[in-house]
Amino acid sequence: xxxGRRTLIAGLGASGLTAGLLALGASPAAADDGDPAQNxxxxxxxxxxxxxxxxxxxxxxxxxxxxxxxxxxxGEGQKRRGSKxxxxxxxxxxxxxxxxxxxxxxxxxxxxxxxxxxxxxxxxANGPTPTPGAVEFTRYAESRGVEVFYVSQxxxxxxxxxxxxxxxxxxGLAFADDAHATFQRESSNKEAAQQAIAEKYEVIAYLGDNxxxxxxxxxxxxxxxxxxLASEDAERFGRDFILFPNNTDGHWMRAIFGTSEPxxxxxxxxxxxxxxxxxxx
Ligand SMILES: [Mg+2]
Numbered sequence: 001x002x003x004g005r006r007t008l009i010a011g012l013g014a015s016g017l018t019a020g021l022l023a024l025g026a027s028p029a030a031a032d033d034g035d036p037a038q039n040x041x042x043x044x045x046x047x048x049x050x051x052x053x054x055x056x057x058x059x060x061x062x063x064x065x066x067x068x069x070x071x072x073x074x075g076e077g078q079k080r081r082g083s084k085x086x087x088x089x090x091x092x093x094x095x096x097x098x099x100x101x102x103x104x105x106x107x108x109x110x111x112x113x114x115x116x117x118x119x120x121x122x123x124x125a126n127g128p129t130p131t132p133g134a135v136e137f138t139r140y141a142e143s144r145g146v147e148v149f150y151v152s153q154x155x156x157x158x159x160x161x162x163x164x165x166x167x168x169x170x171x172g173l174a175f176a177d178d179a180h181a182t183f184q185r186e187s188s189n190k191e192a193a194q195q196a197i198a199e200k201y202e203v204i205a206y207l208g209d210n211x212x213x214x215x216x217x218x219x220x221x222x223x224x225x226x227x228x229l230a231s232e233d234a235e236r237f238g239r240d241f242i243l244f245p246n247n248t249d250g251h252w253m254r255a256i257f258g259t260s261e262p263x264x265x266x267x268x269x270x271x272x273x274x275x276x277x278x279x280x281x
Contacts, residue, residue, distance in 0.1 A: 039112050040269060041103065044247045048100040055132040057245045062133035065205055065242050069146050072204050080202060087201035088141060089194055091208035092152035092164065092183075094246040096138065097128035097171055103248050113264040114249055120156045123163050130171040131244070138174035146204070148174060149197050150181040151213075153188045160185050191216045205239075209246040223255045223280055256280050 036042075048054060065088065072086065080086075090096055102122045106115055122128075138148050156163050164183035168176035175181075182193045190213065197203065211218035211230055218229050230237075237243055254260040256275045262268050274280050 036107075036110060039107055039110075040272060041107055041112055041248070045100075045103045045107050047247060049104055054245055058132040058134070061207070061242050061244050062137040064238055065137060065207060066140055068205050068239070068242075069141060069144050073144060082202065084200065084202040086146045087149055087197060087203050088146060088205050088207060089149050089151055089197055089203055090206075091210065091213040092150050092168070092181075093128070093154070094131070094209040094250075095207050095213070095244050096131055096134040096150070096173055097167060098131045099128065099248070101127055101129065111264070113268065114261040116261070123154065123156055123167065126167055126170040128167045128171060130173060135172045135174075142174040147201065148180065149201075150175070151190045151193045151197075152181070152183050153185070153190070154183050155185040188212055189216050189219070205242055207242045207244065209244040210250040210252075212251050214241045219251065221255060221258065223252075223275075226252070226255050 069086075069088075072080065093099055102119060105122065105127075106118055109115070109118060111118070141148050150164075150168060152164060154160050154164055161178065161181070161183045165176060165178060165181050168181060184190070184193060194203075194206075206214050208214060211226060214236075215233070218226060220226055220229065233241065249260065251260060253262065257268065257271060271280065
């Protein structure tokens with residue numbers, strides 16, 4: 001029953017999400033931690049599922065990526081370094097696949113923090129939908145002879161790769177096959193996979209919602225360090241580093257809590273309040 005329900009919720013578009021959750025009895029009765037109106041995730045998720053601005057940030061980022069392809073093919077800007085074919089390396093979650101229905105489902109289940117079990121079920125049920133512009137962009141790249149490679153870190157057990165490729169195919173993305181997709185389980189360090197691609201292709205842009213999607217050197221533990229390191233590369237953003245929005249999770253959370261997926265607790269909430277006041281170094 002649970003998987004079916006999650007599949008149903010995941011299949012709802014943003015406009016049908018609220019009605020769907022209410023119809024499924026997911027809110028308010030399902031909240032297991034007090035008044036659901038007090039859920040500290042609600043503001044972030046509300047923005048995810050309602051803001052036209054979020055959708056246009058995705059469109060904007062894919063427009064930049066498309067312009068980059070066109071410029072390189074015209075011989076402008078980045079000069080081709082040799083005869084290698086061109087490629088773009090993209091993250092998956094919250095870059096080409098949206099997690100907004102997962103977060104809405106999480107809220108509907110009364111959770112206040114990332115939940116691995118719900119996430120894994122949602123992935124296995126092909127819950128992810130393409131982000132705005134992702135399908136068009138990957139197909140455009142294909143039409144111009146630029147291959148898109150997906151490098152992601154997920155762990156749904158031995159079939160992680162199979163689930164991931166199925167998600168890409170279900171979303172209708174180009175290059176949704178094992179030759180172009182790497183779902184690595186053990187580490188969030190993507191550099192080895194990225195370098196293996198770069199040995200055979202000239203990589204003209206990296207797409208991601210997390211600094212770690214661009215360079216591992218950003219994988220540091222403090223808020224201030226992350227900002228300082230990213231600032232050193234500020235000229236690359238919007239050029240070969242193309243950044244997508246994610247206000248619900250990622251290594252920005254790790255910098256606050258020491259872990260990317262902190263469990264809900266009084267300490268978690270207290271530290272979130274500190275972070276909101278910019279009092280976490
Ligand atoms: Mg991501």
